[in-house]
Amino acid sequence: MLVGSYDPALVLISLCVAILASYTALDLAGRIATAKGWPVLLWIGGGGVAMGIGVWSMHFIGMLAFSLPIPLGYDLDLTLLSLAIAMLSSGFALALVSQERLPFWQLLLGALAMGTGISCMHYLGMYAMLMQPGIEYDPLLFGLSLLIAVLASGAALWIAFRLRQNTPYVRLVRGGAALVMGVAIVGMHYTGMAAARFPDGSFCGAAPSGLGNDWLALLIIVVTLAVIGIALLTSVLDARLESRTALLSSSLAQANQELTQLALHDNLTRLPNRVLLEDRIEQLIGKVQRNGGNFALMFLDLDGFKPVNDAFGHHLGDLLLKEVARRLRDNLRSEDTVARIGGDEFVLLVELAEPEDAVTLASQQISLLAQPFQVAGQELRIAASIGIALYPGDGASQQELLRNADAAMYHAKGNGKNGYSFFEQSMNTNARNHLQLLHDLRAALARGEFVLHYQPKFAASGEPIGAEALLRWQHPQRGLLMPDTFIALAERTGLIIPIGDWVLDEACRQMRLWYLHGRESWRVAVNLSALQFCHAGLVDSVAAALERHQLPARCLTLEITETTAMRDADSSLEILGRLSGMGVDLSIDDFGTGYSSLLYLKRLPANELKIDRGFVRDLEQDSDDAAIVSAIVALGQALDLRIVAEGVETSGQQDFLTRLGCDSLQGFLLGRPIPAEQFLDCLSATA
Structure with missing residues (x-):
């Protein structure tokens, strides 16, 4: 028998090619698993070619590593046929692992089919030497090589199917699996080579005209590495592209979800909008x-x-x-x-x-x-x-x-x-009227529909000492509207703030005109709503109005209700202290109707107490009202505050309040609210 030998370098290269081909096969299986539609066929076809060349190259390099004491060569047609078988077997394997499920019976049939294909490739490659006489094979080793081919194919199919999903550390696991698969494939090849027997006197029929092995090994190595490298690089780049696409898709889905959330939910409370x-x-x-x-x-x-x-x-x-x-x-x-x-x-x-x-x-x-x-x-x-x-x-x-x-x-x-x-x-009619009034109210300030009427205030001696500014709305359709028609609506919608600023500014403007006409001792009184009093910009608004119209602060009286002042007494003290520091006159309106606290009252920097008209109205008939008014006057005098009584409508009320010691009076008996342009003339007429 002719004794053969192996080139260790080529044997090692064949092992490396087998491992690289195995890794490429596992990576391509992962690409096929994530692909959809016609790209799956492209990956199976391209992957079958790359993987088949890899497996066939390992086989052929292993054969080129083998040498006999006679010249060797390989028939070109048979060699190409063995390459085709390797590609078909690889394509079959990739198609099999691309399925969603791989039952055991399919795995077993696939292992037999793929093992048969690899065995045919190997032994057809051996036959391509056209040895004369033919190669003899050891039955035991021949059978063992076939068994190894089937088992290696089954293991490769199972591993490829299990590792086709992108999981953490999948590339590291694929590397270990590729090592096992490569060793199994090489083991089958060299077991088949060990089974071959070459009788003495044999010669290679393909040596004269077939493929020689002096340059073929290098060519196959280069081409194989190029093909496998291109396939692996394409797979890696496609995986990255798919990963980025998936990330972009996930980001877009999240953004769409957030936009849907924003479109259908309230930003602040996250409730449905x-x-x-x-x-x-x-x-x-x-x-x-x-x-x-x-x-x-x-x-x-x-x-x-x-x-x-x-x-x-x-x-x-x-x-x-x-x-x-x-x-x-x-x-x-x-x-x-x-x-x-x-x-x-x-x-x-x-x-x-x-x-x-x-x-x-x-x-x-x-x-x-x-x-x-x-x-x-x-x-x-x-x-x-x-x-x-x-x-x-x-x-x-x-x-x-x-x-x-x-x-x-x-x-x-x-x-x-x-x-x-x-x-x-019946509420619909009221609701329509309410909505129309609200719509008109929003536009009233810009259209200049608000006006101030002024009710004169008199000292106990009968001398005029100023006026209280009272808001009216000259509605284009409904005529002159009193505050009780629209003030509650203005407070509920927050419009009371700009309206209140306008009242303050207009009252200061008018008082400046009276001031220039010699009424330097007068004061104009402006009512502050609860919302105005709590507004952060109140003090600045007052200061700006006084400065704009060059009006001394002592000529302005701000009236706040007792309830408003006592709602948050500490905060009221701070606001009233700042106003008083400017020199503005402060009046506690509707005194006696709220929950008076003498402890806080004596701390408030007020200048005036205003007796509510409800006590004045029944003063002459109700002894309780008379007692309350007397007590308020006594309290005010004890605290060194001016006492103002409003709602004076009879001479009896006037006499009673004057005798008690009220400093000033106002009411219909003394003068009704009138426009500013009539105010001075009216005072002259009554004088």
Whole structure:
């Protein structure tokens, strides 16, 4: 027998090629698993070519590493046929592992088919030497090589299928698996080579005209590495592209989710907004129409929120709204909806077992919000007015239900707030009038429709000492409107702040004109609403108005109600102290009607107490009122405050108040509110 030998370098190279080909196969299997549509066929076809060349190259380099004491060569046609078999076997393997599932019977058949293909490639490559006489094979080693081919194929298919998903450390695991697969493939090849027997006197029929091995090894190595490298590089780049695409897609999906969240939810409270609420109302209407039943739409508006917002700032107001939202949400069932549709307005959408259950639910919400809130270290108290519209009955569409619930809410506010009201058809007319008045009020300031009338104030001696500025609205259609028609609406919407600034500015302007006409001792009195008094810009507004019209601060009297001054006494002391420091005259209006605290009263930097007209009206008939007025006058004198009585309508009242020691009087008996241009003439006429 001819004894062969091996080139150690080429043997080592064949092992490296086998490992590299195995790793490429595993990586390509991962690409095929993530691909969709026609790219799968491209990856299977291209991968089969690259992997087949790799496996075949390992086999052929291993054969080129083998030498006999005779010249050797390889038939070109048979060599190319063995290469084709390697490619087909590789393509079959990749197609098999690209499936979503790989049952055991498919794995077994695949291992037999692939093992047969690899064995055919190997032994056809051996046959390509065209040895004469033919090569003899050791039956045991021949059978062992076939078994190794099948087992290696089965292991390769199973490993490729298991490692095709991109998991943590997948490339490291694939590297270890490629080492095992490469050794198995090389083991099959060299077992088959060991089975070959070359009788003495044999010669290679392909040696004269076939492929020689002097330059073929280098060529195959270069081409194989190039093909496998290109395939592996393409796979890596595609994986990175897919990863970036997936990341971009995930980012876009997240951005879309966030945009949807923003589009359908309120930014501050994360509750559903009007858009989502309207959709849910439509869905619930459809459900009730199909299955029967009923639901309530409750329009909830917070009472007392704006004073909190103005007194403590918008940041704390926002925190309070969040707490209100949380409390409302936690008190409802998961299938119910609470939405914020703007400002301090919330809407509850609740399915009912019976329409009467709406009463219980509304009472629960009112009691719930009446409990104090702890916000940023402050204990805050608010209330709620709720309007209720029921379906079916109070509207056929979501727009109509919302409109009717809103009308019922305003009706609840008109009944004293902190309560609820069911919708009635008559409310629509009131709601339309209310909305029209609100629309007109927003434009009234810009159109110059507000005017001031002035009611004269007289000293006890009968000498005029100034006037109180009283706001009127010269409505283009409704005529002259008194404050009780629109002031509450202005306070509820916050319009009272710009309107109050205008009143302050106009009163200072008019007083400056009187000042220049010689009335230097007069004072003009301006009423401050609770919202104005709590507003952070009040002191600056007063200072700006005085400076703008060059009016001495002593010529301006600011009137605040006793209730407003005592609501937050410490804060009132700070604001009134700053105003008093400017030289502005301060008056406590409606004294005796609130919850007077003498402890705070003596600390307030006030100059004047104003007796409420309610005590003056029945002064002559009611001894209790007379006693109260006497006590107020005595208290004011003890605290060294001027005493002003308003609402004087009879000479008897005038005489009584004068005898008690009131410093000044005002009322219809002495002079009615009139426009500024008539004021001086009227005083001259009465004098």
